[in-house]
Amino acid sequence: MKPDDIDRILSTDDLLEPSSNFTAGVMAAISQPAEPPPLRFPWFRFLAGVFALLVMAVAGAVLLLHSAPALKPVIAPLAPLTALAPEFGYAIAVMLLSLALVAIPRILARS
Amino acid sequence: MRKEDQDAADVARVIAGDLCGFEAIVERWQHRLVSLAWRFCRDRATAEDMAQEVFVKVFRSLASFRGDSTFSTWLISVAVNTFRSRIRAEGQPLPDVDLNRLWDTTPSPLHELEERQRAEALRRAVLTLPERYRDAILVYYFEEKDMAESIRVLGVAEGTLKARLHRGRELLRRRCANLNPRAESAFEEAQ
Numbered sequence: 001m002k003p004d005d006i007d008r009i010l011s012t013d014d015l016l017e018p019s020s021n022f023t024a025g026v027m028a029a030i031s032q033p034a035e036p037p038p039l040r041f042p043w044f045r046f047l048a049g050v051f052a053l054l055v056m057a058v059a060g061a062v063l064l065l066h067s068a069p070a071l072k073p074v075i076a077p078l079a080p081l082t083a084l085a086p087e088f089g090y091a092i093a094v095m096l097l098s099l100a101l102v103a104i105p106r107i108l109a110r111s
Numbered sequence: 112m113r114k115e116d117q118d119a120a121d122v123a124r125v126i127a128g129d130l131c132g133f134e135a136i137v138e139r140w141q142h143r144l145v146s147l148a149w150r151f152c153r154d155r156a157t158a159e160d161m162a163q164e165v166f167v168k169v170f171r172s173l174a175s176f177r178g179d180s181t182f183s184t185w186l187i188s189v190a191v192n193t194f195r196s197r198i199r200a201e202g203q204p205l206p207d208v209d210l211n212r213l214w215d216t217t218p219s220p221l222h223e224l225e226e227r228q229r230a231e232a233l234r235r236a237v238l239t240l241p242e243r244y245r246d247a248i249l250v251y252y253f254e255e256k257d258m259a260e261s262i263r264v265l266g267v268a269e270g271t272l273k274a275r276l277h278r279g280r281e282l283l284r285r286r287c288a289n290l291n292p293r294a295e296s297a298f299e300e301a302q
Contacts, residue, residue, distance in 0.1 A: 005229075007232075010234075023137045
């Protein structure tokens with residue numbers, strides 16, 4: 001195609017007649033309230049929560065180590081569970097991880 | 112009353128709270144805006160939807176229109192930016208068209224039909240250009256080759272626009288050169 005052809009074709013009218021109800025549609029659209037901007041993911045609160053959890057975990061671990069002798073009578077009945085402890089721990093970790101993965105799309109959609 | 116004066120009067124009415132002023136603006140500009148949207152997408156439903164989005168956007172930001180440019184320049188600038196963002200976000204709504212297939216028609220004595228096919232193939236080819244060349248070509252020809260108005264709408268320097276037009280036409284010429292030569296020669300014979 002020659003440059004003159006391109007110029008000639010692009011210079012011709014290329015109009016599209018709007019539908020008969022176009023104006024009514026626009027006027028209806030402007031009457032509706034503007035959509036609020038989408039909520040952003042609360043990263044600050046999320047990180048503050050994670051930090052608080054970490055502090056509590058460390059504090060709990062320290063407390064547990066310091067009061068181990070006093071807790072012995074309480075822990076003694078749970079002794080049989082220690083044989084299952086690793087498997088039990090893995091199962092809980094897998095379950096929590098699965099729940100977290102399932103929740104990710106919903107969290108992203110909200111943000 | 113001139114169109115610019117009508118626009119200014121209607122804008123003042125809308126700012127004063129009279130919605131009928133905006134209805135008059137829509138009535139006056141709908142053909143032009145829908146036609147511009149059509150050039151950007153070649154799809155009626157999408158064109159009307161994009162044009163409506165522009166009118167809604169213009170209505171909500173009318174109070175910020177300072178009158179530095181004419182209302183028409185501002186309106187078309189908002190439209191081009193809206194169409195550009197929409198296509199960037201949603202992708203080109205144009206269905207995939209094999210330009211060679213579109214061209215590969217049996218030579219017909221109805222060269223008017225072939226001319227229409229040529230025009231449509233070329234206009235679709237424009238939409239496949241990189242954004243800056245596409246916008247330059249669409250706005251320049253939409254503004255009937257008014258360089259000054261195209262510069263105002265696109266907000267670029269004259270040299271930039273000229274370079275983009277040149278490069279865009281060059282790309283178009285190369286892309287359309289690959290079209291089926293049989294149909295091309297048939298068209299020339301028919302003429």
